[in-house]
Amino acid sequence: xxxxxxxxxxxxxxxxxxFIYSSFMGFIxxxxxxxxxxxxxxxxxxxxxxxxxxxxxxNFFRFNFxxxxxxxxxxxxxxxxxxxxxxxxxxxxKMLGEGYINYKAIGEGSTYAVVVTYNTVVAxxxxxxxxxxxxxxxxxxxxxxxxxxxxxxxxxxxxxxDITYSEALTKI
Numbered sequence: 001x002x003x004x005x006x007x008x009x010x011x012x013x014x015x016x017x018x019f020i021y022s023s024f025m026g027f028i029x030x031x032x033x034x035x036x037x038x039x040x041x042x043x044x045x046x047x048x049x050x051x052x053x054x055x056x057x058x059n060f061f062r063f064n065f066x067x068x069x070x071x072x073x074x075x076x077x078x079x080x081x082x083x084x085x086x087x088x089x090x091x092x093x094k095m096l097g098e099g100y101i102n103y104k105a106i107g108e109g110s111t112y113a114v115v116v117t118y119n120t121v122v123a124x125x126x127x128x129x130x131x132x133x134x135x136x137x138x139x140x141x142x143x144x145x146x147x148x149x150x151x152x153x154x155x156x157x158x159x160x161x162d163i164t165y166s167e168a169l170t171k172i
Contacts, residue, residue, distance in 0.1 A: 028053060080165060084153050093125060093145040093152055097172035101137040101145075114145055118172040121163070126153040 030039070031053075037044030078086035078096075088094065096118060103115040112128040116139075131146035133139065156168035163171075 077169075078154070078165070081151050084155055085151050086154055086165075087148075087151050092147055093128060095139045095141050095143050095145060096123075096169065097141045099123075099139060099172075101133045101135055101139065104131055104133060104135050112146065116145070118168075120158055121168050121171050122157045123168065124155045124157075126155075128152060 031037075031046040031050055035046050035050065037046060078088055080086055095116070099116045099118040101114060102117055102122075103113070105113050107113045107126060110129075111126070112131045114125045114128050114131055114133065116123045116125065125145060127148055128146040129149055132144050133146070139145070154165070156163045156165060158168075158171060
């Protein structure tokens, strides 16, 4: 018996599979966009269907790396050069915590002064080059304030009293 490949049959089968796949994916997209089934005149709810589909695909494509988990210290620190003078590992001044930019002004030698409020701590940054913030901005921990050339200065205050860098870290 000789087996012959019929291009027309192959094309018909592939067309049917593509049509079924496209219809199914279209229905999945529709159910996610219109959870209440507004296209149908009935009170149809696709919430449970969407959960089942999402769980199937989540479990199907999930990778288990539970043995590779390590605790990572995501704290940000400045490297202290002098009492109020600091550097960082990447040449950027990053937020120590969530805070608001109160003030930004040009200082000496085309550098900027930036005042940031972290909770109850006010930090005044000097020697900031190329600030990426404006007054009124809300920034999260780790976001960049700007860059510096050799080092930058920071003065921390709480209740209008000077505090040290280490005290500020505990209160931010």
